[in-house]
Protein backbone atom coordinates (compact mmCIF):
# COMPACT_ATOMS: atom_id res chain seq x y z
CA UNK A 463 0.00 0.00 0.00
CA UNK A 464 1.28 3.48 -0.85
CA UNK A 465 2.61 5.23 2.23
CA UNK A 466 3.08 1.96 4.11
CA UNK A 467 6.38 1.01 5.62
CA UNK A 468 7.04 -2.59 4.63
CA UNK A 469 9.74 -4.75 6.19
CA UNK A 470 10.44 -8.22 4.80
CA UNK A 471 12.99 -10.54 6.39
CA UNK A 472 15.11 -7.71 7.79
CA UNK A 473 18.32 -8.86 9.46
CA UNK A 474 21.22 -7.11 11.18
CA UNK A 475 24.36 -8.81 12.46
CA UNK A 476 27.28 -7.44 14.44
CA UNK A 477 30.38 -9.62 13.96
CA UNK A 478 28.24 -12.71 13.67
CA UNK A 479 25.88 -11.77 16.50
CA UNK A 480 22.37 -11.60 15.08
CA UNK A 481 20.65 -8.56 16.64
CA UNK A 482 17.69 -8.45 14.23
CA UNK A 483 16.60 -11.75 12.79
CA UNK A 484 14.20 -11.87 9.86
CA UNK A 485 11.74 -9.18 10.88
CA UNK A 486 8.69 -8.82 8.67
CA UNK A 487 6.14 -6.15 9.44
CA UNK A 488 3.92 -3.64 7.73
CA UNK A 489 2.83 -0.29 9.13
CA UNK A 490 0.17 1.79 7.40
CA UNK A 491 -0.40 5.56 7.51
CA UNK A 492 -2.83 6.38 10.29
CA UNK A 493 -1.44 3.69 12.58
CA UNK A 494 0.37 4.37 15.84
CA UNK A 495 2.50 1.24 15.90
CA UNK A 496 4.33 0.61 19.14
CA UNK A 497 7.47 -1.49 19.02
CA UNK A 498 8.10 -3.06 22.40
CA UNK A 499 10.26 -5.82 23.84
CA UNK A 500 12.78 -6.41 26.62
CA UNK A 501 16.16 -4.68 26.67
CA UNK A 502 18.38 -6.05 23.93
CA UNK A 503 15.42 -7.28 21.86
CA UNK A 504 16.69 -5.36 18.82
CA UNK A 505 14.27 -2.42 18.74
CA UNK A 506 16.82 0.36 18.31
CA UNK A 507 18.86 -1.73 15.88
CA UNK A 508 15.73 -2.27 13.79
CA UNK A 509 15.12 1.49 13.67
CA UNK A 510 18.82 1.96 12.79
CA UNK A 511 18.37 -0.54 9.95
CA UNK A 512 15.29 1.25 8.58
CA UNK A 513 17.07 4.62 8.64
CA UNK A 514 20.32 3.30 7.14
CA UNK A 515 22.52 3.73 10.22
CA UNK A 516 23.50 0.07 10.21
CA UNK A 517 23.74 -2.24 7.18
CA UNK A 518 20.82 -4.64 6.90
CA UNK A 519 19.76 -7.61 4.84
CA UNK A 520 16.24 -8.20 3.57
CA UNK A 521 13.95 -5.47 2.32
CA UNK A 522 12.53 -2.23 3.70
CA UNK A 523 10.29 -0.29 1.35
CA UNK A 524 8.45 2.97 1.65
CA UNK A 525 6.49 4.60 -1.14
CA UNK A 526 7.79 1.97 -3.54
CA UNK A 527 11.43 2.76 -2.75
CA UNK A 528 13.81 0.12 -1.43
CA UNK A 529 15.65 1.62 1.55
CA UNK A 530 18.12 -1.18 2.28
CA UNK A 531 21.49 -0.21 0.83
CA UNK A 532 20.68 3.50 0.63
CA UNK A 533 22.63 6.13 2.53
CA UNK A 534 21.20 7.78 5.66
CA UNK A 535 20.59 11.19 4.06
CA UNK A 536 18.88 9.63 1.03
CA UNK A 537 16.52 7.68 3.26
CA UNK A 538 15.75 10.89 5.17
CA UNK A 539 15.07 12.67 1.91
CA UNK A 540 12.56 9.99 0.96
CA UNK A 541 10.55 11.10 3.99
CA UNK A 542 11.71 8.67 6.66
CA UNK A 543 12.67 10.54 9.85
CA UNK A 544 13.58 9.53 13.36
CA UNK A 545 14.17 10.94 16.80
CA UNK A 546 16.67 9.70 19.36
CA UNK A 547 16.25 9.08 23.08
CA UNK A 548 18.17 12.27 23.78
CA UNK A 549 16.69 15.12 21.79
CA UNK A 550 19.23 16.55 19.36
CA UNK A 551 18.26 20.19 18.99
CA UNK A 552 20.53 23.21 18.58
CA UNK A 553 20.55 24.43 22.17
CA UNK A 554 21.90 27.92 21.43
CA UNK A 555 19.26 28.70 18.82
CA UNK A 556 15.61 29.58 19.19
CA UNK A 557 12.75 27.19 18.53
CA UNK A 558 12.05 28.99 15.27
CA UNK A 559 15.69 28.89 14.16
CA UNK A 560 15.83 25.17 14.86
CA UNK A 561 12.81 24.62 12.65
CA UNK A 562 14.25 26.91 9.97
CA UNK A 563 17.46 24.93 9.87
CA UNK A 564 15.55 21.67 9.69
CA UNK A 565 13.52 23.08 6.83
CA UNK A 566 16.74 23.85 5.00
CA UNK A 567 16.17 27.58 5.28
CA UNK A 568 18.77 28.21 7.92
CA UNK A 569 21.55 29.22 5.60
CA UNK A 570 23.15 32.57 6.16
CA UNK A 571 22.67 35.35 8.68
CA UNK A 572 19.50 36.69 7.04
CA UNK A 573 17.58 33.87 8.65
CA UNK A 574 18.49 35.27 12.04
CA UNK A 575 16.93 38.59 11.07
CA UNK A 576 13.76 37.06 9.74
CA UNK A 577 10.64 39.09 10.37
CA UNK A 578 7.46 37.67 11.80
CA UNK A 579 5.62 37.73 8.49
CA UNK A 580 8.32 35.70 6.79
CA UNK A 581 7.86 32.44 8.70
CA UNK A 582 7.37 29.77 6.03
CA UNK A 583 3.99 28.03 6.10
CA UNK A 584 5.52 24.63 6.90
CA UNK A 585 7.37 26.06 9.92
CA UNK A 586 4.30 27.93 11.17
CA UNK A 587 2.23 24.77 10.83
CA UNK A 588 4.80 22.66 12.66
CA UNK A 589 4.89 25.22 15.51
CA UNK A 590 1.13 24.84 15.92
CA UNK A 591 1.08 21.06 15.59
CA UNK A 592 3.75 20.51 18.24
CA UNK A 593 2.30 23.21 20.49
CA UNK A 594 5.34 25.49 20.55
CA UNK A 595 3.93 28.54 18.73
CA UNK A 596 4.02 30.68 21.87
CA UNK A 597 7.62 29.64 22.52
CA UNK A 598 8.98 30.19 19.02
CA UNK A 599 11.54 32.77 20.16
CA UNK A 600 12.61 30.82 23.25
CA UNK A 601 16.14 29.42 23.22
CA UNK A 602 15.92 25.67 22.67
CA UNK A 603 18.44 25.00 25.44
CA UNK A 604 16.10 26.32 28.13
CA UNK A 605 13.04 24.36 27.00
CA UNK A 606 11.61 21.73 29.31
CA UNK A 607 12.58 18.15 28.49
CA UNK A 608 9.20 17.41 26.90
CA UNK A 609 9.25 20.56 24.82
CA UNK A 610 12.64 19.58 23.35
CA UNK A 611 11.19 16.26 22.25
CA UNK A 612 8.27 18.08 20.63
CA UNK A 613 10.67 20.45 18.89
CA UNK A 614 12.56 17.47 17.50
CA UNK A 615 9.30 16.04 16.18
CA UNK A 616 8.55 19.49 14.68
CA UNK A 617 11.92 19.36 12.92
CA UNK A 618 10.86 16.11 11.26
CA UNK A 619 7.52 17.62 10.26
CA UNK A 620 9.12 20.58 8.46
CA UNK A 621 11.27 18.09 6.56
CA UNK A 622 7.98 16.57 5.45
CA UNK A 623 8.72 13.21 7.06
CA UNK A 624 5.96 10.76 6.13
CA UNK A 625 7.38 7.99 8.31
CA UNK A 626 8.33 8.95 11.87
CA UNK A 627 10.34 6.55 14.00
CA UNK A 628 10.39 7.78 17.58
CA UNK A 629 12.77 6.25 20.11
CA UNK A 630 11.24 6.37 23.60
CA UNK A 631 9.60 9.76 23.12
CA UNK A 632 8.16 9.93 26.65
CA UNK A 633 11.23 8.74 28.60
CA UNK A 634 11.77 11.10 31.52
CA UNK A 635 8.52 13.00 30.92
CA UNK A 636 5.97 14.03 33.51
CA UNK A 637 2.48 12.51 33.37
CA UNK A 638 1.17 15.72 31.86
CA UNK A 639 3.90 15.77 29.19
CA UNK A 640 3.20 12.11 28.37
CA UNK A 641 -0.46 12.87 27.82
CA UNK A 642 0.40 15.88 25.62
CA UNK A 643 2.84 13.73 23.65
CA UNK A 644 0.20 11.07 23.10
CA UNK A 645 -2.20 13.65 21.75
CA UNK A 646 0.59 15.00 19.52
CA UNK A 647 1.27 11.51 18.17
CA UNK A 648 -2.43 11.13 17.36
CA UNK A 649 -2.39 14.40 15.43
CA UNK A 650 0.72 13.63 13.41
CA UNK A 651 -0.18 9.97 13.02
CA UNK A 652 -3.56 10.69 11.45
CA UNK A 653 -2.03 10.75 7.97
CA UNK A 654 1.55 9.62 8.60
CA UNK A 655 3.17 6.31 9.42
CA UNK A 656 4.39 6.35 13.01
CA UNK A 657 6.47 3.74 14.82
CA UNK A 658 7.14 4.32 18.52
CA UNK A 659 9.83 2.39 20.40
CA UNK A 660 8.62 2.45 23.98
CA UNK A 661 9.17 1.00 27.43
CA UNK A 662 6.28 2.81 29.07
CA UNK A 663 3.47 0.25 29.02
CA UNK A 664 0.82 2.64 30.35
CA UNK A 665 1.62 5.03 27.54
CA UNK A 666 1.42 2.19 25.04
CA UNK A 667 -1.97 1.05 26.36
CA UNK A 668 -3.34 4.58 26.07
CA UNK A 669 -2.16 5.43 22.58
CA UNK A 670 -1.05 2.40 20.53
CA UNK A 671 -3.37 1.34 17.73
CA UNK A 672 -1.17 -1.69 17.04
CA UNK A 673 1.83 -3.34 18.68
CA UNK A 674 4.79 -5.40 17.52
CA UNK A 675 6.68 -7.27 20.23
CA UNK A 676 10.32 -8.06 19.50
CA UNK A 677 12.27 -10.67 21.40
CA UNK A 678 15.82 -11.81 20.62
CA UNK A 679 15.68 -10.00 17.29
CA UNK A 680 12.48 -11.69 16.12
CA UNK A 681 8.82 -10.71 16.03
CA UNK A 682 7.31 -12.55 19.00
CA UNK A 683 3.77 -11.21 18.69
CA UNK A 684 1.78 -8.60 16.82
CA UNK A 685 -1.72 -7.18 16.99
CA UNK A 686 -3.83 -4.83 19.05
CA UNK A 687 -2.82 -3.97 22.62
CA UNK A 688 -5.39 -6.47 23.92
CA UNK A 689 -4.16 -9.20 21.59
CA UNK A 690 -0.49 -8.92 22.51
CA UNK A 691 -1.27 -8.59 26.21
CA UNK A 692 -3.28 -11.79 26.06
CA UNK A 693 -0.54 -13.63 24.16
CA UNK A 694 1.04 -16.21 26.50
CA UNK A 695 4.41 -15.83 24.71
CA UNK A 696 4.44 -12.13 25.57
CA UNK A 697 3.48 -12.82 29.18
CA UNK A 698 6.28 -15.34 29.42
CA UNK A 699 8.90 -12.90 28.12
CA UNK A 700 7.71 -10.02 30.28
CA UNK A 701 6.62 -11.81 33.42
CA UNK A 702 8.54 -15.05 33.24
CA UNK A 703 5.32 -17.05 33.41
Ligand code: ADP
Nearest residue numbers: 476479481499500501502503504505506507508
Ligand atom coordinates in the same frame (compact mmCIF):
# COMPACT_ATOMS: atom_id res chain seq x y z
P1 ADP B 1 16.82 -2.75 22.29
O1 ADP B 1 16.74 -1.44 21.58
O2 ADP B 1 15.64 -3.62 22.06
O3 ADP B 1 17.14 -2.63 23.76
P2 ADP B 1 19.24 -3.02 20.75
O4 ADP B 1 18.78 -2.91 19.35
O5 ADP B 1 19.87 -1.83 21.37
O6 ADP B 1 18.05 -3.56 21.65
O7 ADP B 1 20.30 -4.20 20.85
C1 ADP B 1 20.02 -5.51 20.35
C2 ADP B 1 21.23 -6.38 20.55
O8 ADP B 1 22.27 -5.98 19.66
C3 ADP B 1 21.82 -6.28 21.95
O9 ADP B 1 22.25 -7.56 22.35
C4 ADP B 1 22.98 -5.34 21.78
O10 ADP B 1 23.99 -5.61 22.72
C5 ADP B 1 23.44 -5.65 20.37
N1 ADP B 1 24.04 -4.50 19.69
C6 ADP B 1 23.43 -3.32 19.42
N2 ADP B 1 24.25 -2.49 18.77
C7 ADP B 1 25.44 -3.16 18.63
C8 ADP B 1 26.72 -2.85 18.04
N3 ADP B 1 26.93 -1.67 17.46
N4 ADP B 1 27.68 -3.79 18.09
C9 ADP B 1 27.46 -4.99 18.67
N5 ADP B 1 26.29 -5.36 19.23
C10 ADP B 1 25.30 -4.46 19.21
